[in-house]
Amino acid sequence: MKVLVACEMSQEVCKAFRAKGHEAYSCDIQTCSGGHPEWHILGDALAVINGNADFTTCDGQTHTVDKWDLLIAHPPCTYLSNAGAVRLYKKINEKRYIDLERFENGQDAKEFFLKFIHAPVEKIAVENPIPSGVYRLPKYTQIIQPYEYGHPYSKKTCLWLKNLPKLTPTNIVKPICSWVSGGSKKSDGTARTNCGMIHDSKTRSKTFSGIAQAMAEQWGIEED
Template identity: 85%
Template sequence: MKVLIACEESQEVCKAFRAKGHEAYSCDIQMCSGGYPEWHILGNVLTVINGNTDFTTCDGQTHTAGKWDLLIAHPPCTYLSNAGAARLHKKINGKSYIDFERFKKGKDAKEFFLKFIHAPVEKIAIENPIPSKVFELPKYTQTIQPYEYGHPYSKKTCLWLKNLPKLTPTNIVKPICSWVSGGSKKADGTARTNCGMSFRDSKTKSKTFSGIAQAMAEQWGNIKEDNDDSDERGI
């Protein structure tokens, strides 16, 4: 299969598909940190998302994409996620006002998100956190957790799937804490009993867990064209 992994600098998913023999490429506006520049396209993914075009990987080699068989996208979630919704409003003299600059950035992020939903690729998976209702994204197909794939953390993540079956857990373990810190207090002001990991690096927060990447490669990498179990809900 020819696989495009959009908005991925870690190359975690790309490496998982390459290990299964697929022609996979990661693409991001950031340089890859996964160690395989020969599999990474540095630039705006929208320039290659339609396929049938030439592109250059970070090792300087030029390739012809042809038609992508599978698109897996990780669009930025800063302004779309439910967690970020609290920052959409600000208080002035005791009154609540919408932050129009942040709202506009959220609308732009939604437009970018929809580019993946409408991409001319037969099989599509889009990954993002629980979205804010404000931006009215299409209904997601399923939610997954790292602890379902061998990592002892909770981080509820949504998948929007087209012509792909739902991802099946591979190694359920007991979570020890949240992967992303939610702060020291709850919304009602009381102390959190589980504050999550203490790191603040955005790359670490958003990196795909290797167990999830491997499950994607194993479960979606061998799907035949006539698979009747594909799930077309959500997008």
């Protein structure tokens, strides 16, 4: 299969599919951190999503893909996630107002997200946290958790799927805490009982290896 993993710098998903023998490429506007520049396209994923175009990987080699068999996309969630919805509003003189700049950024993020959902690829999976209802994204297909794939953490992740089966848990373990830190206080000002492990945005957005392997094993089956 020819697989495009959009908005991925960690290369976790790309490497999992490569290990199964697929021609997979990661693509991001940032350089890869997964150690395989020969599989990484530095640039906007929308520029290569349609296929029928040459592209150059970070090792300087040129490749041609007529069409992608599978697209797995991880579009930015900064403005779309439900967790960030509290920042959409600001208080002035004890009254709440919508932050128009952030709202417009969210609309741009929604437009970018939908381009992956509607991409001309036969099989599609788009990943994001639970979205804010403000932006009215399409209903997700399923929610997965790291602890269903061998990692003892909770981090609800939504998958929007097209022509793909729901991802099946491979190794359910007991979660010890949340993966993502939401700060020391809740939105109502009370203290959080579980502050989470990770504050760094790059680390918390990285796909868990167990989930990447499940994707490659369950979605990387080529039809006769």
